[in-house]
Amino acid sequence: MKKKNLPRNSIVDFEKMEKWLTNYFLDPFTTHCDLYQFRIDIYETETDWIVEASLDEYVSSEIKVKTDNTQLIITAQKHSYAFPSRHPKKTRTIDFPFPIIYHCINASFQNNVLEIFISKINNGSGKNRYITLP
Structure with a gap:
């Protein structure tokens, strides 16, 4: 796979990202949302940041993933x-410390787990968009 250079405005300060990850998981609001909305974990590999969401009660057509500059918004x-719906909408918003729209993002949903891959090396569109689930 050929690596692409990311635009200058998408350069990530990896130390800042590490500090952000630590603060994110130590924030009591994150734990609260894990209990009352749905659980989210964030992992890092050499090539991606991976956001995993446990969505046991849903099928892929009931899940939406959207980018909004620095935010990743997951709605289920x-x-x-019936109107109004008997089922409340559940939403989690992750506010990254850099604009994720400049990074290639794709997602998959298998075995009740949503995985969102934010590339460290491949360009994205640079625009807010919905991420299609297969």
């Missing part, structure tokens, strides 16, 4: 034919 809501 059961399909309902």
